[in-house]
Amino acid sequence: MIILNENDFEKVRIGLEDRVKILPTFVLSVLNQYICGTVYADSSTSRTVLIGTESGVFFVIGNEDNHHFNDCLFDLYSQRKKKNLRFTLFSSNENWDCIIKDRFKNNVKQMSRFSFNYESKKQMADKVLAKEYSIRRIDEELLVNSTEFNEDYYKEYWGTVSNFRKNGFGYCILHNGKVVSECTSIFSSHDYSEMDIATHKEYRGQGLASIIATAFINHCLENHIIPRWDCDIGNKSSIKLARNLGFVNPVQYSIFI
Structure with missing residues (x-):
C-alpha cells in the first residue's frame, strides 16, 4: 500500500468518475481537496484505493483480491485503534463487505445505511x-x-x-x-x-x-x-x-x- 501525492488525487477522481453515484461525499471532498485527507493505493495504477479523512472516516473501492492491500488495511485499523483514534470504514459493494468481515472478524460491527438521490x-x-x-x-x-x-x-x-x-x-x-x-x-x-x-x-x-x-x-x-x-x-x-x-x-x- 502506498500513499498518493495530492497531485494524483485528480487522476483518482477521474478514474472513479463512472462510479460517482456510489462514492460518499467525503471521498469527493478529499479528492477535490475541500478537506484534508489521505489516499492509499495498491500501486501507482490505483486498482484498489482507500480514501480517508483526517477524522478517521474511510472508503475502500477496487480489486478485492489484493491480499497485501487488505493486510495493510487491517494494519491501519489496528494502528488507529491503539491510539484511540476513530476508524469508520465505508464499503463500496457486497464483495468488500465479505472481505472486511472475513479479515476484521469481530473487531468491527457492520451497519446498513441508505444513500438517497x-x-x-x-x-x-x-x-x-x-x-x-x-x-x-x-x-x-x-x-x-x-x-x-x-x-x-x-x-x-x-x-x-x-x-x-x-x-x-x-x-x-x-x-x-x-x-x-x-x-x-x-x-x-x-x-x-x-x-x-x-x-x-x-x-x-x-x-x-x-x-x-x-x-x-x-x-x-x-x-x-x-x-x-x-x-x-x-x-x-x-x-x-x-x-x-x-x-x-x-x-x-x-x-x-
Missing part, C-alpha cells in the same frame, strides 16, 4: 415562519451558540471553522435569538453537499427540520450543487423527511465501525 432541479417554495422565528446562514457567531453543530463539530469534519466557511455552508432557525434548528454540510465537494440536520429537542414536531432543509436545498440548487442525504436504514423519521423533501431511490450500503 436528489433529481429535482426546481427550487422549493419557502415556508413561512412565525414572526419570532428567523432563518440565517451559519457563521462563526452562530455556530458558537449551537449545541449540535458547534466549533468541535466543524473542526472534526472540516479541519477548521474557516475551512467550513470557505468550502461549506449551512442555515439555522433562530427563536428569539436562540439557535433551535440547523442544516449544515457535513461534507461538500465541487458538485455535491451532504446534509446534516439537528433540531433542539424542545422544538421538535413543529416542522422546523423541513423548513431549514428547504433553505439548504435551495442554496444548493442556486449554486449548481446536488444535495445528498444519507441515514441509517432504521431511522424512519429521517427516511420520511428525506422523501418529503424530494429525495428518491435510496441505495443501501454498509459501514463498519
